[in-house]
Amino acid sequence: MSHGDIFLLVRIAVLIAVTVFHVVAWKLLGSELSRRKNGFPPRWRGGMGMLFILMALPGVWIVFAGDIPLPSGVLTTATVTYMIWNVLLVLMTLFLFLRRLMHRRLLSGAVERDQRQETEPLPSERQPAEQQRVPAPAVDESRRTFLREGAAGLTIISLGGPLIGAVSRDDEFEVVHKSVRIRNLPKQLEGFRLAMISDIHSGPFMDTSDIDPYVSRINGLKPDAILLPGDFIQNRNEEIEPACDALQKLRAPYGVYGSTGNHDYFADADYVSKELELAGVRMLRNEHAVLDVGGAPLALIGLDDVRSGHPFDTLFRQAVKGLDARIPNVVLCHKPYYLEEASEWGVDLMVSGHTHGGQIVIARVFDAVITPAALISGYIEGLYKLDRTQLYVTRGIGTVGLPIRVNCPPEVTILTLQRA
Numbered sequence: 003m004s005h006g007d008i009f010l011l012v013r014i015a016v017l018i019a020v021t022v023f024h025v026v027a028w029k030l031l032g033s034e035l036s037r038r039k040n041g042f043p044p045r046w047r048g049g050m051g052m053l054f055i056l057m058a059l060p061g062v063w064i065v066f067a068g069d070i071p072l073p074s075g076v077l078t079t080a081t082v083t084y085m086i087w088n089v090l091l092v093l094m095t096l097f098l099f100l101r102r103l104m105h106r107r108l109l110s111g112a113v114e115r116d117q118r119q120e121t122e123p124l125p126s127e128r129q130p131a132e133q134q135r136v137p138a139p140a141v142d143e144s145r146r147t148f149l150r151e152g153a154a155g156l157t158i159i160s161l162g163g164p165l166i167g168a169v170s171r172d173d174e175f176e177v178v179h180k181s182v183r184i185r186n187l188p189k190q191l192e193g194f195r196l197a198m199i200s201d202i203h204s205g206p207f208m209d210t211s212d213i214d215p216y217v218s219r220i221n222g223l224k225p226d227a228i229l230l231p232g233d234f235i236q237n238r239n240e241e242i243e244p245a246c247d248a249l250q251k252l253r254a255p256y257g258v259y260g261s262t263g264n265h266d267y268f269a270d271a272d273y274v275s276k277e278l279e280l281a282g283v284r285m286l287r288n289e290h291a292v293l294d295v296g297g298a299p300l301a302l303i304g305l306d307d308v309r310s311g312h313p314f315d316t317l318f319r320q321a322v323k324g325l326d327a328r329i330p331n332v333v334l335c336h337k338p339y340y341l342e343e344a345s346e347w348g349v350d351l352m353v354s355g356h357t358h359g360g361q362i363v364i365a366r367v368f369d370a371v372i373t374p375a376a377l378i379s380g381y382i383e384g385l386y387k388l389d390r391t392q393l394y395v396t397r398g399i400g401t402v403g404l405p406i407r408v409n410c411p412p413e414v415t416i417l418t419l420q421r422a
């Protein structure tokens with residue numbers, strides 16, 4: 003089974019899970035509304051059903067037509083709507099489920115009380131002095147309902163609020179250290195350290211003061227070189243300025259290198275690259291640079307965003323023109339989908355971003371990351387290998403769509419080269 007087949011299976015599995023979740027949510031909501039005083043009018047039922055089907059469609063589109071490019075405005079609006087819908091659906095389902103659970107508990111408590119009362123002796127069978135029992139006060143059903151719904155609501159808020167609040171804090175990033183073993187690595191390159199941040203997405207939710215802590219931390223880690231594989235902005239030229247204000251403070255003895263990402267093309271990628279060059283970032287646009295590390299060469303190869311009309315092979319062929327194939331190499335390629343192609347070209351290490359580590363991660367099972375992003379990419383985060391080629395995918399530091407991360411902290415990466 004090829005990697006593409008596995009990738010398609012993962013996408014279909016996630017789609018099935020999302021569809022099952024929609025059906026469960028629909029059933030819960032339907033039965034809830036049917037129990038309402040005035041029932042669930044058929045036209046409401048039809049309208050709600052249409053809405054559920056409509057909101058499940060983006061998942062189907064991503065699996066079967068995700069490669070068809072859309073205008074960025076349409077894509078952003080659809081993504082944000084889809085995410086908000088799913089978050090609301092999760093909260094609503096949790097709320098209805100908890101409420102039903104509490105309702106059952108209250109009912110079983112009432113049945114127990116009734117059974118107890120039935121077995122208790124009648125007042126006339128007891129002491130004669132006990133003439134009359136004081137009648138129990140009538141149960142206030144509306145108060146009970148209010149307390150029950152309030153408790154379920156508070157549980158949702160107490161679970162969901164801090165969760166979203168905590169995970170959306172951008173200042174709590176993680177520094178990930180990874181050793182990468184490379185065949186035929188010259189002795190001088192043993193222990194060479196590459197720092198990396200990706201997917202900065204400078205824009206409404208990321209300005210200079212948000213990027214500065216990453217820059218300080220990287221400088222403090224004293225890497226040999228720094229890599230920035232794309233998505234510097236969200237979608238407007240002027241967003242590059244706050245990023246440059248921060249990135250110009252990066253320091254490494256062998257320099258700072260970047261490549262473009264798809265979001266840089268949502269604006270003018272030439273303008274974005276020019277501004278970055280002025281800030282001291284050497285942009286590798288289908289070209290390479292050879293570092294001299296104590297007499298040993300290391301090639302850094304940068305590709306522009308691989309997209310329709312700009313296939314990997316074409317960009318790579320241009321980038322390695324005149325480069326000695328025996329020199330160990332590291333490729334900056336924003337999207338991580340091209341491990342097979344990189345392997346065919348004999349790449350030693352490719353570094354990518356783009357996936358944001360999933361941004362919203364439901365769970366991690368061993369190395370598998372359970373996230374809706376698995377619909378889009380078979381490579382989510384971490385190190386992957388195919389023959390002699392390794393691919394490292396960083397979670398990046400920024401966000402797209404909603405400015406939140408769930409169970410997926412921003413990442414500063416330190417890759418240390420070692421001899422295999």
Ligand SMILES: [Fe+2]
Pocket residue numbers: 201203233263265356357358402
């Ligand atoms: Fe990105």
